[in-house]
Amino acid sequence: MGAGGARYLAGRLLTSLLIVFGAMLLLFALSALVPGDPAATLLGPQATPEFAARFVREMGLDRPLHERLWLFLSNVLTGNLGVDVLSGRPVAGLVLSVLPSTVILTFSAIGLAVLAGVPLGIFAATHRGSVADNVLAILSVAFIAVPSFVVAILLLLVFSLWLDWLPVLGGGDASDPIDQAKRLILPALALALGWIGFIARLVRSSMLEVMAEPYIRTARAYGLPERIVTYKYALKNACIPTLAILGLGIGRLLGGAVLVEIVFARPGLGRLIYDAISVRNFPVVQGSVLVVVVLFVVVNLLVDLSYAAIDPRLRDQGRGGAAR
Secondary structure, three states, X not given: OOHHHHHHHHHHHHHHHHHHHHHHHHHHHHHHOOOOOHHHHHHOOXXXXXXXXXXXXXXXXXXXXXXXXXXXXXXXXXXXXXXXXXXXXXXXXXHHHHHHHHHXXXXXXXHHHHHHHHHHHHHHHHOOOOHHHHHHHHHHHHHHHOOHHHHHHHHXXXXXXXXXXXXXXXXXXXXXXXXXXXXXXXXXXXXXXXXXXXXXXXXXXXXXXXXXXXXXXXXXXXOOXXXXXXXXXXXXXXXXXXXXXXXXXXXXXXXXXXXXXXXXXXXXXXXXXXXXXXXXXXHXXXXXXXXXXXXXXXXXXXXXXXXXXXXXXXXXXXXXXXXX
16 A cells, blocks of 8 residues: 555545544533433432432442543443443343344345446446437436435335235244245335435446546447447446445445334434434434444444555545645
């Protein structure tokens, strides 16, 4: 790795760390700014005075604000995300028990979006102005416009209740991978549908822009087959914007998974956060949201580094900026 690549990597790592640190401060501020008695707000009126007093002591809510901040930051940095108010279990254990389900759902959705969206975008670009191109344009906009939870409900009604092709709810039997795969199809499709349309439009636009470049005209002038020109020379550069947007897509899908997991009654971070909010179990909400933020930042960092590896101009810009 050259000096430009190392400088770019260091800059992205620093930015990622600052984002995570800012998220930690924001989560602490939200907990510190809860109005009224924290124990009564978080535990509800049904909590006994003895339980409320023990909760305040164990959570450190009776300490000064700066001590609470230091305790929170030091706990998070050591992997301690707090304790579940209701069960007394460590929040980190609760999150880790459901995290694989959300990760599998999210990456299944983004994989489905790429596998379907890229070919559709290429087809639309190579058939520009045709009836198929116009139909794909209408469908893409429709896919983007419909919220994922609406798609989830429609898929549930059609394929589970009316046609009875796929299981209705739940994550499936842990000992039966086929059952788990069947129950993953509809949630992944509900999450992916909007991004299929978005990626298809993005690839189409990028392909049309690249196909107008001089090096593409030169390749055609040499008599290369159109298939080679399209897939070997044009597609690689046309997919760079798509790769850049995947990090944002995964972050958006993590957020969309909350509603989809609720609709399909799937275990996962979304379901955990929803259940914790409904009973005002703030430590679980706080720890779960922090994990989602870290996942989002890590995925975006990896995508940025992949983007820079494919497009060296980013490293060159970083080197040029440092020179100036």
